[in-house]
Amino acid sequence: MVTLRHLINAEEQDSLVSELAAELALEVVAQSEDELALRWSGERLSLHFPQQQQGDVFVDFVGGAMQYRVKHGGGFGQAVAKACGLSPRVLPKVLDMTAGLGRDGFVLASLGSEVTLVERQPIVHALLADGLKRASVSEEAQAIAQRLSLVKADASELALQPFEVVYLDPMFPERKKSAAVKKEMTAFHQLVGTDDDADILLTKALELASHRVVVKRPKGAPFLANRKPSQSLTGKSGRFDIYAIRSMAPGKFRSSDGE
Structure with a gap:
């Protein structure tokens, strides 16, 4: 696990930078090209990697890949x-216990x-x-952002009312380097490490879900807690393990037209 030391502000220090630095216990400097650092450009927050060509990592719900995916x-x-279990007539409330950069959650909200x-x-x-803040004032993403809420907490300690669907995408040990490993995943492994309590998170997810738990896993990875799911959806490189609790039949959830 890597610890950040700096919050970079290339322009004048403002109240946002001061608040972030205090909250995250970071030092504010003008430039820091040789260290892993959080960078504030005046417009967005990003994670800077030293001596790498991959570019900074940031959350972008407004343009690029996310809007294309939507x-x-x-x-x-x-x-x-x-x-x-989403469909035009089945739109459950979802708890994403390990949000990361929020991409899957944003897709579900877009639907x-x-x-x-x-x-x-x-x-x-x-x-x-920061990404959600920018999305909330964007014409392209504002309506979707209104269906998203963000909580800073350890998911294993949550005390919430049950959600119809609980989604879990725990960090797993890093694979050998390849072109397929995204820069965001490399960033997370450097900064966060792995979710060694993934089995505990599954137990918590099953407590919080009223209808189903969905776990995103690498294709060849073992089931969390050695617990076999009700079914799995397998793709080219990954799979979704589904732990069904009760039926998600149409008519039990809010539909897209408000029926």
């Missing part, structure tokens, strides 16, 4: 939507579900909060 990713036909994002790592939470 518009052209397959809608309700996407694997994560199928696994969580109409209300999604609560939980993230315990302070730096990752700060990146996610």
